[in-house]
Amino acid sequence: xxxxxxxxxxxxxxxxxxxxxxxxxxxxxxxxxxxxxxxxxxxxxxxxxxxxxxxxxxxxxxxxxxxxxxxxxxxxxxxxxxxxxxxxxxxxxxxxxxxxxxxxxxxxxxxxxxxxxxxxxxxxxxxxxxxxxxxxxxxxxxxxxxxxxxxxxxxxxxxxxxxxxxxxxxxxxxxxxxxxxxxxxxxxxxxxxxxxxxxxxxxxxxxxxxxxxxxxxx
Amino acid sequence: xxxxxxxxxxxxxxxxxxxxxxxxxxxxxxxxxxxxxxxxxxxxxxxxxxxxxxxxxxxxxxxxxxxxxxxxxxxxxxxxxxxxxxxxxxxxxxxxxxxxxxxxxxxxxxxxxxxxxxxxxxxxxxxxxxxxxxxxxxxxxxxxxxxxxxxxxxxxxxxxxxxxxxxxxxxxxxxxxxxxxxxxxxxxxxxxxxxxxxxxxxxxxxxxxxxxxxxxxx
DNA sequence: GAGGACTTAACAACAGCATGACAACGCCGC
DNA sequence: GCGGCGTTGTCATGCTGTTGTTAAGTCCTC
Numbered sequence: 001x002x003x004x005x006x007x008x009x010x011x012x013x014x015x016x017x018x019x020x021x022x023x024x025x026x027x028x029x030x031x032x033x034x035x036x037x038x039x040x041x042x043x044x045x046x047x048x049x050x051x052x053x054x055x056x057x058x059x060x061x062x063x064x065x066x067x068x069x070x071x072x073x074x075x076x077x078x079x080x081x082x083x084x085x086x087x088x089x090x091x092x093x094x095x096x097x098x099x100x101x102x103x104x105x106x107x108x109x110x111x112x113x114x115x116x117x118x119x120x121x122x123x124x125x126x127x128x129x130x131x132x133x134x135x136x137x138x139x140x141x142x143x144x145x146x147x148x149x150x151x152x153x154x155x156x157x158x159x160x161x162x163x164x165x166x167x168x169x170x171x172x173x174x175x176x177x178x179x180x181x182x183x184x185x186x187x188x189x190x191x192x193x194x195x196x197x198x199x200x201x202x203x204x205x206x207x208x209x210x211x212x213x214x215x216x217x218x
Numbered sequence: 219x220x221x222x223x224x225x226x227x228x229x230x231x232x233x234x235x236x237x238x239x240x241x242x243x244x245x246x247x248x249x250x251x252x253x254x255x256x257x258x259x260x261x262x263x264x265x266x267x268x269x270x271x272x273x274x275x276x277x278x279x280x281x282x283x284x285x286x287x288x289x290x291x292x293x294x295x296x297x298x299x300x301x302x303x304x305x306x307x308x309x310x311x312x313x314x315x316x317x318x319x320x321x322x323x324x325x326x327x328x329x330x331x332x333x334x335x336x337x338x339x340x341x342x343x344x345x346x347x348x349x350x351x352x353x354x355x356x357x358x359x360x361x362x363x364x365x366x367x368x369x370x371x372x373x374x375x376x377x378x379x380x381x382x383x384x385x386x387x388x389x390x391x392x393x394x395x396x397x398x399x400x401x402x403x404x405x406x407x408x409x410x411x412x413x414x415x416x417x418x419x420x421x422x423x424x425x426x427x428x429x430x431x432x433x434x435x436x
Numbered sequence: 437g438a439g440g441a442c443t444t445a446a447c448a449a450c451a452g453c454a455t456g457a458c459a460a461c462g463c464c465g466c
Numbered sequence: 467g468c469g470g471c472g473t474t475g476t477c478a479t480g481c482t483g484t485t486g487t488t489a490a491g492t493c494c495t496c
Binding site: 151153154187188189192193196210 | 475484
Binding site: 171188191192194195198209211212 | 451452453454456
């Protein structure tokens with residue numbers, strides 16, 4: 001899952017980003033509205049965590065820019081003020097959920113997950129395919145009754161593959177979906193991660209390769 | 219992402235191409251309108267970066283050729299002139315975005331990305347015939363509920379046959395459609411690929427041969 | 437049964453991918 | 467702070483499946 005955090009307080013932004021990364025999300029940062037707009041053009045996000053009080057372009061404006069689009073990410077608006085009116089106008093502007101600072105971090109995580117599930121191309125609570133059962137929120141993966149111990153990246157790759165099943169995912173697309181903007185495009189880290197994932201998945205082989213096309217769940 | 223850069227200034231063309239390649243894009247070059255037209259027939263691009271002042275075929279003409287098509291790439295028009303009228307006529311001709319030389323390179327990159335994301339998903343419905351279901355976008359082929367694992371060429375040949383169904387495709391036509399312009403006309407590779415495809419399709423036979431005419435879906 | 441047209445098997449070349457070893461990094465307990 | 471541990475990315479190397487080719491085999495027509 002790919003998330004954009006828009007927050008002018010650098011320290012807070014880092015805290016949020018790190019916390020979400022621990023959850024296996026690919027997180028990009030923007031510290032003002034303009035940077036956010038640029039990043040939104042460069043990648044497609046599942047969720048945007050958006051501070052309402054931004055320098056330059058106001059959060060409300062950014063929110064409208066996002067929600068004007070056809071295929072848009074879900075927006076979780078953060079606000080310092082807790083005036084009840086804010087909630088209303090925020091939602092009116094098209095934010096999909098609302099969270100007042102200060103907030104408990106676990107709640108932020110929960111809401112981001114919940115928003116991702118509400119997306120039009122929604123992801124079900126648990127993904128199932130070919131003897132695999134995967135719970136993205138609780139981060140549990142089971143194959144044939146046996147629980148798998150996966151690293152953050154391995155889990156994210158497996159989730160992406162299951163979501164796309166029975167379709168294909170190229171290494172390039174996986175880089176976009178699972179890694180963040182700092183990923184080197186000419187690396188073979190995807191191949192390595194797939195390899196490690198395959199080993200943990202055990203037999204029979206679950207992930208198949210079609211040279212020149214990508215990976216898919218067999 | 220696949221990009222065609224059409225620019226008669228070889229040095230500038232190289233600079234643009236290299237810069238876009240650094241962004242992980244697959245970039246082809248054309249130095250005049252005719253070459254551009256030829257390449258556009260041979261491959262499907264996501265974005266065309268098009269210089270307006272081209273020798274031979276003018277950029278405007280090339281732009282119209284592109285935008286007349288159904289499944290067309292997005293066009294970013296480059297122009298030396300910055301007269302305000304240019305922008306209007308350029309966009310009128312169907313360019314999707316406009317950039318005046320000299321430009322800042324990061325801006326070019328941003329706009330190419332933005333265009334790619336604006337590109338409407340060509341949604342060619344799944345192709346169906348005789349128990350076969352084929353989704354060119356997700357690259358899935360299913361026969362009687364069983365997913366087929368096809369190589370790049372095999373898939374392309376099957377797709378071509380289904381698109382032409384119930385018509386015929388000669389080996390020569392298949393060579394043109396699936397292989398590139400440099401393919402040896404006296405090769406046997408089409409027949410071999412058809413053979414391998416038949417084996418993967420299994421029984422009952424799906425691809426029939428009419429000697430002297432070509433192949434078709436039975 | 438001779439000839440043409442297509443099919444098939446076997447092989448070699450190649451690109452793309454897989455893999456093991458290693459290094460860098462952060463995390464944790466002590 | 468230090469050493470151990472797991473994760474992640476990089477690199478070099480080896481391997482595997484795909485692809486095009488050649489040549490032998492099959493089928494049909496005349």
